[in-house]
Amino acid sequence: MMKKNYDDEQENTTACRVRNLRLDREWSQKELADRIFVAHSQISRLESGETTNIGSSLLVALAKEFHVSTDYLLGLTPISIPKSYDISQLGLSEEAVKRLITKKIDVSVLNRLLEHKDFPKLCALMKNYFDNTIANGIMARNQIIDLATEPLAELLSAEPSKRAEIMKDMSFLNSTKIQSNEADIEKIKNILMKIIREIKENVTAQQPTGAIATANAVKGIRAALPDEPQSELTIDDVSVAVAAYVGMMLPMDESTSELLQQLAKQILELPTEKKELAYLCGRNEG
Structure with a gap:
């Protein structure tokens, strides 16, 4: 999806952001109105700019329906992800959510992985692999x-x-006969290594990631959770955190979320002799 220019004043208006979010989902104004139980005319007036003071109930309803923050709808921030989520919205158990956050992993590495254009394709291939x-x-x-x-x-x-x-x-x-999973595994390996190499090139060229959304999302989740000792957090916790973060932006069913957790865990557990991933983490393996 093309990134919007948030320096443009038009992009910062509630009318424009509601309209863009609706069009991204290919909904009509009537469909959106029906989803949040308001009159079609309310959505029409809002998007046309006729409504200048949006009511709090309508604002909250739109934020929940689009899964964005109210600050984003009001044009106060370019980051759409809410700063905090109710545990039930994540679809995870309370105990799993408590173990989401760690400071041991470089957030920029996770950002680059999630932002890579081939990452959704990699997830789809892995899902096919697990589903046979x-x-x-x-x-x-x-x-x-x-x-x-x-x-x-x-x-x-x-x-x-x-x-x-x-x-x-x-x-x-x-x-010419091949093993049942041989083709899947080779495709997954090739795309994974392609992603790692291209991320390495971007790091070397000092190309920045997108808007720093991961840090804000992590801070929001942390603020909503009870304190958890850092020493009790593991790689499993990190993989759950990655899946939860992606789930905030993209709808995922339980099986897809579990698949993403497995992928994140495999990447984090790559041995230190895997030089390319070591470079990504900024370590000198000698």
């Missing part, structure tokens, strides 16, 4: 190859003089 979506198709393909080799095996008995040629053809067909 592609594996089922590969198994069917292998079965077709087996069907093709059966006549050759019969021909081998009927035409012994062509044994060498037939065996060569059978060997070639069998060599």
Whole structure:
């Protein structure tokens, strides 16, 4: 999605931000009005700029429906993510939410990973891998190859003089068969390493990340939680935090959230000899 220019005064108006949020979701004014139980005319007047003083009840209803902060709707901040969330909105248990925050991980690394254009594709591939979506198709393909080799095996008995040629053809067909998860794993590995290399290039070129939304979101969650000793936090906590953060911006079902947690954990647990990730974290591994 193209980033908006928040220096433009028009972009900072409530009318413009409500309209853009609605259009991003491809809703009509009537659909939005029905969702928040107000008259269509209220949304029309608001977006046209006719309504200059928006009521608190309408403002809160819009913020909840769009999952943004009221400050964002009022044009007071370019960051749309609310500073705090009710535990029930995260879809996580209270105990899981308590363990979300740590200071041991470089936030800029998480930002760059989440902002990379291929990150959604990586998540989709991993979801297919865990669901065996592609594996089922590969198994069917292998079965077709087996069907093709059966006549050759019969021909081998009927035409012994062509044994060498037939065996060569059978060997070639069998060599084209692949393991059910082999293709998935290779694609995941290739895209993951591509992401890491490109992030490394951006870090080397000192290219900044987008608006510092992660830090503000983390501060908001921390403020809503009871104090938790830092020594009790683990990599599992970090993976849950990443999934929760992404879930604030993009709707995710439980299985997708779990998939993202597994991906974050695998990345954080890469051994130190993985030089490229070490560079990302700003460490000199010698």
